[in-house]
Amino acid sequence: MQYQGVLTKMQTEIGNPIQYYLVFEDSFLSMNQLLNKEIEINCTGFQCLNCNKKKKIYRQGFCYDCFYSSPAVGDWIMRPELSTAHLGIADRDLAYEEKVQLQPHIVYLALSTEIKVGVTRKTQVPTRWIDQGATRAIAIVEVPNRYLAGITEVALKNHYTDKTNWRKMLQDTEIAFDLIAEKAKVESLLPTQVQEYFVTKSDDLFKLNYPVVNYPAKIASLNLDKTPTFSGKLVGIKGQYLIFEDGTVFNVRGSEGYVVDINI
Template sequence: MTYQGVLSKMQTEFGNPIQYYLVFENSFLNMNQLLNKEIEIKFEGHQCLNCTKKKKIYRQGFCYDCFYASPAVGDWIMKPELSTAHLGIADRDLDYEQKAQLQPHIVYLALSSEVKVGVTRKTQMPTRWIDQGASQAISIVEVPNRYLAGITEVALKNHFTDKTNWRKMLQNDIVDLDLIAEKLKVQTLLPAEVQEYFHLEKNDLYQLDYPVLTYPKKVSSLSLDKTLHFQGKLVGIKGQYLIFEDGTVFNIRSFEGYVVSINI
């Protein structure tokens, strides 16, 4: 059976294990049901996730023109400390940015390889943690806008990484640390304007369980720019990665906007 469509990040459903769905315009795949099965992936072309034109993808599923014009990929997305909507100052589109930035945000610690600090909108819990392949996560503070979350993350970057080691994450090579204890250490590190949002009693620790049959000892990344056709047995899904029996891993997020056909 063949499915065809434009890749976008897999939709997820929190559960034991997490459920993954690859959603196309007219169909979808529950990827968990494909575990231990041979699947074939073929590159068919490009389609910008923003303008839908069949143009080469530049970054994050967007063509070059859309990447530098759309408010959905402004610098404040990757660097929350650059947010200015709370000041009434636009980056690209103030209305869009106010809706996105002026809502509750969480600064968190997650365990995906080592302890990582990050920022997400409250509505994205626990999706954000699933997307990065975290095995555990805990919120540090809940603040009313993206700017406050950003300056908190910047302060904590001196003590924690803000990147996931994707190889270690996929090999399940994870440090064994107590995230609740780590949270207790950070209160004195928070910016003064964020101190009031720190609450010790909010120690809800998320445990995340991924549908992985076997973890690879070595990983090699599949690129649709170099390999136009790939076939292999799916043995796991973690973060936004498909893990195959031969150690090949495919990051769906890296190839958003690529048109593929998937044969099962």
């Protein structure tokens, strides 16, 4: 059976294990049902997720022009401390930025291979943690805008990483940490402006289980630009990665905007 469409990040549903879906315009694939089955991926072109033109993807599913013009990929996305909508100051499009930035945000600690600090909109819990491949996560503060979340993350980056080591995450090299105990330590490290937003609940630890049959001993990353056709047996899904029996891993989110045929 063949499925065709433009890749976007896999949609997820909380469960034990987490459920993954590849969604196209006219069809979708339940990826969990494909574990231990052969899959062939063929890249046939590109389509920008913003303008829908069949243009080469530059970054994050956007063509070059859209990446440098769309408000959806402003610098404040990756660096929330640069948010200015709370001041009424536009970066690229104030109406869009107010919609995204002026809503509740969570600063959290997550565990994949080590403790990571991060920021997400409250509406993206627990999706954000799933996308990062975290096995545990806990909210630290809940603030009313993205800027406050950003300055909190900056303060805590002096004590925790803000990056996920994706290779170690995919090899299941997690080190045991007590996130509830870590959260208690964090309260005294918060900027003055956000101390009132500290999440006092201690029982809100998320535990996440992924559909992985086997973790790879060695990893080879699939790049559709270099290898437009690939086939292999799917043995796991974690974060936004498909894990194949031969150690090949495919970052679906990293290939957003690529047009593919998938043969099952």
